[in-house]
Amino acid sequence: MQNQLQAQVSQLLEEAEHSSQQGKREMAYQASLKATSLAPAEPQAWYLRARSAPSQEEQLMCLSRAYSLDTTRSESRSELRTAVQNLLKQEPFLAYVFETPELYQVRSGRDLLINIPKSRAFETPYLERDPGPTRIAYRWLNLSLLGLLLGGVGAVVLAPITIFQVLRLQTMPLYRSDRIRLWVILMIAVFIWLIAIPISWLLLIRVFPS
Amino acid sequence: MLVRFLYLSALWFAIGLLSTLIAGSRLRRSDSVLSMLWLAGVILAGNFIAIFTFGRILEIFLSSMIAFVFGLYWIVRLRDWNAPGQVTWSMTVMTTVLFIIYAFMLTAFTPLNALSFIFALVFFSIESITLVLALVHMHESLDVVCRVRWHRLITRLEPVPDYQPMVSLQVPAYNEPIEVVRKTLHSLAQLNYPNYEVLIVDNNTPAEETWRPLEEICRELGPRFHCLHLDHWPGYKSGALNFAVTQTDPQAEIIGIIDADYEVDPDFLRELVPAFANPQMAFVQTPQDYRDHQGDIFSESTYRGYKYFFEVSMPSRNERNAIIFAGTMGLIRKSVLEEIGGWDEWCITEDAEASLRILKKGYESLYINRAFGTGLMPFNFEGLKKQRFRWCFGGIQILKKHWESLMPWAHLVDPDNRLTLAQRYYYLFGGLGWFSDVFNLLFACFLVLGALFNMLSSPVQVRPLTTTVLIIPAVFLLLHIMRFLWVLRNRLRISLGMAVATMYNFFSLGWAVTLACIQGLVQKEGVFLRTPKSKTASRAWHAIQVTEWETAIGVICLLAGLFSFVTDQNWRTFSLMLLLFWQGSLYIAAPVFSLLSLKRETAMGATVTEQGKPMLEELAARWVIVISMLMIAVFSLITFLPSPANLPGYSRFLPIDLSPQQILKGSQITSAVTTPGPTVGPTPGTTTTPKANVTVESANCRAKPRGNAEKIIILYRGQEVEIVGRNDDPRNPWWYITVPDVGGNCWLWGLTSTTTGNVDTLPVVK
Numbered sequence: 001m002q003n004q005l006q007a008q009v010s011q012l013l014e015e016a017e018h019s020s021q022q023g024k025r026e027m028a029y030q031a032s033l034k035a036t037s038l039a040p041a042e043p044q045a046w047y048l049r050a051r052s053a054p055s056q057e058e059q060l061m062c063l064s065r066a067y068s069l070d071t072t073r074s075e076s077r078s079e080l081r082t083a084v085q086n087l088l089k090q091e092p093f094l095a096y097v098f099e100t101p102e103l104y105q106v107r108s109g110r111d112l113l114i115n116i117p118k119s120r121a122f123e124t125p126y127l128e129r130d131p132g133p134t135r136i137a138y139r140w141l142n143l144s145l146l147g148l149l150l151g152g153v154g155a156v157v158l159a160p161i162t163i164f165q166v167l168r169l170q171t172m173p174l175y176r177s178d179r180i181r182l183w184v185i186l187m188i189a190v191f192i193w194l195i196a197i198p199i200s201w202l203l204l205i206r207v208f209p210s
Numbered sequence: 211m212l213v214r215f216l217y218l219s220a221l222w223f224a225i226g227l228l229s230t231l232i233a234g235s236r237l238r239r240s241d242s243v244l245s246m247l248w249l250a251g252v253i254l255a256g257n258f259i260a261i262f263t264f265g266r267i268l269e270i271f272l273s274s275m276i277a278f279v280f281g282l283y284w285i286v287r288l289r290d291w292n293a294p295g296q297v298t299w300s301m302t303v304m305t306t307v308l309f310i311i312y313a314f315m316l317t318a319f320t321p322l323n324a325l326s327f328i329f330a331l332v333f334f335s336i337e338s339i340t341l342v343l344a345l346v347h348m349h350e351s352l353d354v355v356c357r358v359r360w361h362r363l364i365t366r367l368e369p370v371p372d373y374q375p376m377v378s379l380q381v382p383a384y385n386e387p388i389e390v391v392r393k394t395l396h397s398l399a400q401l402n403y404p405n406y407e408v409l410i411v412d413n414n415t416p417a418e419e420t421w422r423p424l425e426e427i428c429r430e431l432g433p434r435f436h437c438l439h440l441d442h443w444p445g446y447k448s449g450a451l452n453f454a455v456t457q458t459d460p461q462a463e464i465i466g467i468i469d470a471d472y473e474v475d476p477d478f479l480r481e482l483v484p485a486f487a488n489p490q491m492a493f494v495q496t497p498q499d500y501r502d503h504q505g506d507i508f509s510e511s512t513y514r515g516y517k518y519f520f521e522v523s524m525p526s527r528n529e530r531n532a533i534i535f536a537g538t539m540g541l542i543r544k545s546v547l548e549e550i551g552g553w554d555e556w557c558i559t560e561d562a563e564a565s566l567r568i569l570k571k572g573y574e575s576l577y578i579n580r581a582f583g584t585g586l587m588p589f590n591f592e593g594l595k596k597q598r599f600r601w602c603f604g605g606i607q608i609l610k611k612h613w614e615s616l617m618p619w620a621h622l623v624d625p626d627n628r629l630t631l632a633q634r635y636y637y638l639f640g641g642l643g644w645f646s647d648v649f650n651l652l653f654a655c656f657l658v659l660g661a662l663f664n665m666l667s668s669p670v671q672v673r674p675l676t677t678t679v680l681i682i683p684a685v686f687l688l689l690h691i692m693r694f695l696w697v698l699r700n701r702l703r704i705s706l707g708m709a710v711a712t713m714y715n716f717f718s719l720g721w722a723v724t725l726a727c728i729q730g731l732v733q734k735e736g737v738f739l740r741t742p743k744s745k746t747a748s749r750a751w752h753a754i755q756v757t758e759w760e761t762a763i764g765v766i767c768l769l770a771g772l773f774s775f776v777t778d779q780n781w782r783t784f785s786l787m788l789l790l791f792w793q794g795s796l797y798i799a800a801p802v803f804s805l806l807s808l809k810r811e812t813a814m815g816a817t818v819t820e821q822g823k824p825m826l827e828e829l830a831a832r833w834v835i836v837i838s839m840l841m842i843a844v845f846s847l848i849t850f851l852p853s854p855a856n857l858p859g860y861s862r863f864l865p866i867d868l869s870p871q872q873i874l875k876g877s878q879i880t881s882a883v884t885t886p887g888p889t890v891g892p893t894p895g896t897t898t899t900p901k902a903n904v905t906v907e908s909a910n911c912r913a914k915p916r917g918n919a920e921k922i923i924i925l926y927r928g929q930e931v932e933i934v935g936r937n938d939d940p941r942n943p944w945w946y947i948t949v950p951d952v953g954g955n956c957w958l959w960g961l962t963s964t965t966t967g968n969v970d971t972l973p974v975v976k
Contacts, residue, residue, distance in 0.1 A: 078460070081456075081457075081460070084457070085436075085457070088436065088437075088438060088457075089436075092424075092425050092428075092436075092437045092438050092439050093439050093441065094438065094439070094440055094441065094453075095440075095441035095442050095443075096440065096441065096442050096443045096444060104453060104456070116453075116456050117456065118452075118456060119455060119456060119548055149331065149332060149335055150328055150331070150332070151324070151327065151328045151331060152331075177623045177624060180619070180622045180623050181623050184617075184619050184622075184623070199318075199331070202318050202319075202327065202860070203324055203327055203328070205858065205860060206322060206323060206324040206327050206858075207324045209858060
């Protein structure tokens with residue numbers, strides 16, 4: 001059944017392409033229309049339908065659909081851009097609907113839903129990095145630093161905990177960058193601990209003067 | 211030795227800076243011999259003063275040797291600077307380091323209770339960071355004024371034959387008055403560059419009648435111009451600009467960002483595009499200039515304030531390929547923008563953030579110090595305050611996101627991070643520099659609380675107010691102010707009066723910056739500051755109301771200083787009053803500028819509109835209130851806790867203090883005080899008269915029985931004095947003694963001496 005459908009769609013696509021090349025636009029449109037209704041997930045069908053679409057709106061809709069089904073397709077991408085430009089010349093209004101790392105979906109002033117390709121890499125959002133194994137070590141390091149600031153005693157206790165955490169994490173499988181991060185944390189923790197000893201001594205002799 | 215070395219170093223610093231103020235910008239050559247002579251001259255001049263005041267020959271000699279070697283190191287390191295710059299920098303660094311050491315020793319070895327010690331430690335940390343930030347400013351100032359060799363200074367680019375790539379100029383707009391945008395677009399139509407397009411991107415302007423005319427203007431100006439209105443668009447300006455990239459001509463290689471209020475010079479593209487012939491060049495920035503800066507002191511000083519960044523910070527950064535993309539009047543390579551993932555939409559200063567990510571990839575940037583267009587400044591102080599809040603908030607966001615990339619070990623963690631050490635330095639301290647205003651407010655809080663508790667006759671012993679602690683920071687403050695005014699005058703070519711106004715304009719925004727720093731740390735998303743709404747039609751009252759917090763802080767500082775001195779008149783409270791007046795004046799400048807901006811507001815007649823999530827000023831200030839309350843609570847608690855009962859052993863490491871008399875008259879006074887005269891008092895043990903024997907290196911004898919009272923003389927270890935009375939607090943004894951040699955009486959803290967004789971029968975002196 002599936003194979004039969006696939007064969008029928010392939011035949012329709014061939015027919016549409018052939019008609020399009022011969023300049024038989026209406027025949028090409030009918031064939032591609034049938035193909036999109038039989039296989040709505042087939043990007044080539046939408047692309048061929050866009051090329052023979054009778055109106056600018058339908059052309060845009062089909063290109064947009066073709067692009068969303070296959071974002072790597074360069075022809076649909078450039079044709080889509082040209083179609084959007086033509087639309088914007090008539091009505092420069094676009095409302096945001098949603099976006100993915102590959103495309104924006106927008107609504108035009110004529111209520112058409114259009115997918116517009118993005119041409120950039122996707123940056124990690126602000127402060128939403130992967131938790132990562134170093135997070136816990138960083139937390140203890142921050143606490144050690146706070147302890148150092150508040151008289152040093154806290155740091156004398158917390159810096160060794162940081163060191164312990166680092167050594168524990170080092171036994172786990174880690175990326176090279178995380179392993180280096182942990183060594184850096186270890187060195188800072190040792191440094192904090194060394195400073196914390198005299199400072200905490202200065203605090204303790206104030207608490208217990210005798 | 212440390213204290214005398216510190217004073218001597220401060221003296222060299224002062225002489226070095228004063229000579230730089232005179233000759234720093236005039237001497238246009240760098241010569242090692244001249245630098246060494248200059249260094250020797252400054253050291254000798256300082257030594258000459260020291261010999262006749264507080265100095266000791268051997269110590270002066272040793273200190274001079276250290277200073278000379280230290281100076282030589284910087285002469286070698288800073289070969290592109292002239293002699294005054296090199297010497298001033300080395301003396302500034304040395305004085306700062308010495309003061310930090312002194313402040314640490316004072317914090318660590320003063321007999322304090324545990325809570326006071328913790329508080330003193332926090333204060334020391336803040337003080338040290340502030341001094342380091344001041345050093346950074348000093349470096350930047352000297353770097354631009356005393357630099358004689360520029361390696362990346364370009365004022366005009368050579369045209370590259372046949373290189374005219376397509377440029378897409380993007381003009382982001384939000385709720386802009388149509389007449390303003392019309393002028394911008396018309397100026398862009400006049401550009402004498404053949405290959406460009408203009409894309410005006412209006413984002414989220416609510417009223418259709420505001421943005422619709424843009425379409426008409428674009429049509430009038432021809433096929434180069436494209437108009438786009440984005441509705442319900444997320445990401446504010448950066449969101450709109452990211453979308454605009456999808457709509458640029460595929461042929462475009464370069465993207466230019468032009469604010470909607472900028473009138474652009476016809477040569478803008480022709481002059482800047484050749485920079486991109488270098489394939490490593492990622493972005494080029496030119497200064498932002500303004501066309502509406504004349505007519506009143508607010509506009510003039512605001513204008514100079516903006517110029518400071520482009521005349522001082524950017525040239526210095528440019529020497530190390532560490533400039534920032536400033537969001538308008540700059541060009542950026544499209545492929546690089548796409549490579550870094552476009553403008554980050556979480557950041558409210560997306561331009562500066564993008565430049566950091568670009569430099570991280572190892573690309574080059576270029577600053578050309580020639581304005582190619584003029585825009586409009588904020589219409590009033592409220593607008594300026596909001597703008598500064600936004601910039602600072604964005605700076606803190608960048609720091610929070612990228613701090614790890616700026617650390618010295620960053621390239622080990624991420625081998626793709628190609629930021630140089632200098633680039634990391636500029637970006638790190640560029641972000642940290644905002645915290646100066648937070649520390650300034652904390653410092654003001656310390657001063658006000660100190661004055662308050664002093665007035666209540668329960669002075670808080672956090673750190674003793676030694677003469678050094680009062681004099682050296684005052685020297686730092688004075689010299690850094692002089693340096694700032696000098697740089698303003700030198701780089702912006704303005705009068706002293708205008709330089710002072712510009713400086714105050716800068717400082718008047720300290721409160722907004724403080725709020726932005728705190729909000730930047732605690733908020734997860736970008737916010738804009740919403741100042742209090744006025745319920746009155748009076749514009750003058752509204753101007754005051756938008757600065758109500760600054761006014762309140764300023765008035766509190768002034769009153770605290772005044773009352774502190776009136777209730778207890780001595781030179782210490784006088785110094786405290788001066789410091790509080792200075793701090794108060796920085797905050798009082800805000801309502802003054804707000805009122806001054808009324809004239810401009812009338813002339814411009816526009817409202818302030820900002821996109822984003824609002825943050826009420828009252829709400830933003832809650833952290834400041836919490837911290838202030840916490841400080842009051844700690845101060846109160848400290849006054850209830852007893853001081854150490856006996857003089858602790860560690861106090862022997864306490865650095866000595868020099869009284870003003872000793873600093874000015876040196877050896878005579880020192881010998882008069884330190885040499886116990888044979889005729890003073892009877893021999894110990896032959897009389898029952900109680901005596902105090904000083905057990906610390908040096909002890910201050912004061913006018914009143916409290917730690918911050920005026921100092922009369924200094925007594926030294928082993929000196930014995932006659933006690934004639936005592937205070938009424940046996941837990942914290944103070945002895946009323948007869949001043950040796952010169953007569954009169956003063957108060958000696960009980961913990962600095964041991965006593966002989968019967969002190970219980972001594973009369974209580976009120």
